[in-house]
Amino acid sequence: MADPSSLPALATEPTDVTETPEARVPGVLVFILADMIVFAMLFTGFMVERSGQLALFDQSSATLDVWLGILNTLILITSGLFVVFAVNAARQGRTRATRGWLLATFVVGAGFGVTKMVEYSAKIEHGITMHTNDFYMFYYALTGAHFLHFLGGMLALAVLWFMAGRQKVDGPLFGLIESGALYWHMVDLLWIVIFPLLYLLGTR
Amino acid sequence: MNTNMSNAAYFKYWRACAAMGPVFLTAFIVCWGVLGYNIPPIPADFTAEQMAEHFRTNYNEVRAGMAGAMLFGVLYLPWTLAITKVMEWINPNENNMVSTLQMWGGGLTVVPLVTSSVFWLTAAYRPDVLDAVTLQMLYDQGWLLIDMFYAITTIPMVAIGIAGLTDQRKQPLFPRWACWYSIWAGLSFLFELLMPFFKSGLFARQGWLNFWVEFIVWFAYIVIVTYYVFKAIPRLEQERSALLAKA
Numbered sequence: 001m002a003d004p005s006s007l008p009a010l011a012t013e014p015t016d017v018t019e020t021p022e023a024r025v026p027g028v029l030v031f032i033l034a035d036m037i038v039f040a041m042l043f044t045g046f047m048v049e050r051s052g053q054l055a056l057f058d059q060s061s062a063t064l065d066v067w068l069g070i071l072n073t074l075i076l077i078t079s080g081l082f083v084v085f086a087v088n089a090a091r092q093g094r095t096r097a098t099r100g101w102l103l104a105t106f107v108v109g110a111g112f113g114v115t116k117m118v119e120y121s122a123k124i125e126h127g128i129t130m131h132t133n134d135f136y137m138f139y140y141a142l143t144g145a146h147f148l149h150f151l152g153g154m155l156a157l158a159v160l161w162f163m164a165g166r167q168k169v170d171g172p173l174f175g176l177i178e179s180g181a182l183y184w185h186m187v188d189l190l191w192i193v194i195f196p197l198l199y200l201l202g203t204r
Numbered sequence: 205m206n207t208n209m210s211n212a213a214y215f216k217y218w219r220a221c222a223a224m225g226p227v228f229l230t231a232f233i234v235c236w237g238v239l240g241y242n243i244p245p246i247p248a249d250f251t252a253e254q255m256a257e258h259f260r261t262n263y264n265e266v267r268a269g270m271a272g273a274m275l276f277g278v279l280y281l282p283w284t285l286a287i288t289k290v291m292e293w294i295n296p297n298e299n300n301m302v303s304t305l306q307m308w309g310g311g312l313t314v315v316p317l318v319t320s321s322v323f324w325l326t327a328a329y330r331p332d333v334l335d336a337v338t339l340q341m342l343y344d345q346g347w348l349l350i351d352m353f354y355a356i357t358t359i360p361m362v363a364i365g366i367a368g369l370t371d372q373r374k375q376p377l378f379p380r381w382a383c384w385y386s387i388w389a390g391l392s393f394l395f396e397l398l399m400p401f402f403k404s405g406l407f408a409r410q411g412w413l414n415f416w417v418e419f420i421v422w423f424a425y426i427v428i429v430t431y432y433v434f435k436a437i438p439r440l441e442q443e444r445s446a447l448l449a450k451a
Binding site: 027028029031034035038045131134137148 | 385394398417
């Protein structure tokens with residue numbers, strides 16, 4: 001059977017390529033929206049469980065390090081600001097500045113990974129796992145799922161940094177840079193909800 | 205190469221294979237889900253005696269359901285092949301790694317679907333002589349297999365998304381949103397990683413997240429992809445006719 005690549009016309013003639021750089025952006029919003037719906041359900045689940053075990057949730061929440069949470073918030077917001085600069089630079093076709101801001105976003109963002117490792121290690125050292133109680137089940141599930149998103153974002157930033165060194169940043173790559181930036185903002189946004197839910201609601 | 209092959213011959217069976225997706229989905233929900241008592245699953249925090257009571261009461265429905273699930277479960281394979289054929293046309297000048305991954309991943313998804321049904325069928329085969337803990341173990345094993353082998357289904361879902369997003373057509377064969385949905389849905393199965401650690405709550409096999417959300421997400425993916433495969437086939441028929449006319 002003739003496969004598509006065996007047709008001579010296809011071997012030399014790409015199909016209609018008239019896509020604008022921004023055309024890829026709305027698609028990633030579906031990914032972001034779907035992800036945020038699931039997180040919203042998790043947040044609702046947390047609040048429902050919390051309402052039934054208020055004392056336990058508050059007591060457990062008080063064991064979390066609020067200052068570490070604030071530091072993580074600042075890290076992600078700063079990193080989110082840098083990725084905006086990267087998108088602006090890419091829109092203007094400034095390759096060097098785009099790569100510089102993407103690198104800054106990555107380096108600052110890496111601080112989040114370091115502080116989370118410190119936090120997880122301390123909890124595990126104290127024998128606190130996701131089976132300790134329902135609060136810690138949500139703590140590990142929410143921060144763990146968020147951490148996986150963070151790792152995905154870091155990978156995306158690294159890939160974009162490499163690609164920006166090989167392609168025009170205001171060409172077809174721009175759509176990917178903007179999509180990556182939108183995803184990185186989602187990582188910010190999720191943390192901005194997770195932080196008060198887990199770290200602040202229980203403080204008195 | 206056979207450019208003399210007519211479109212009717214070239215695209216023969218494509219629609220039939222694509223139609224196997226909805227057939228699979230409907231039959232699987234009825235057989236595996238309703239007759240097999242897997243929608244919703246029997247809770248993981250049920251005692252062995254409660255589980256045994258279920259099999260000793262409902263063994264005939266479970267036998268019929270699992271036999272049906274094993275029969276219709278394999279329809280995931282022709283459905284996968286229809287997607288592969290469309291994917292081969294997305295970027296015909298590139299290698300076929302992504303479409304091949306999709307074909308293997310989708311084809312191998314049949315394995316957990318059918319094999320897990322065997323465990324439930326075994327439990328329903330001699331529930332009167334098997335002890336309660338063995339029946340519980342068989343039911344658990346079926347669920348652990350179907351849930352924890354999710355990664356084999358993630359591969360084709362991500363592959364479809366990647367291929368679709370690199371489609372250079374002004375109007376891609378798979379719209380961007382559907383590609384991102386497919387990638388997201390495949391990755392969302394990662395929550396199943398927590399399933400073995402819980403017998404109750406949202407992460408347990410019967411939990412709202414690891415059962416209701418994840419299975420609805422998967423079922424919706426089947427419907428969405430089938431719809432766009434059916435929309436892609438007539439477009440590819442036109443594309444191929446035009447290319448043959450030029451050749």
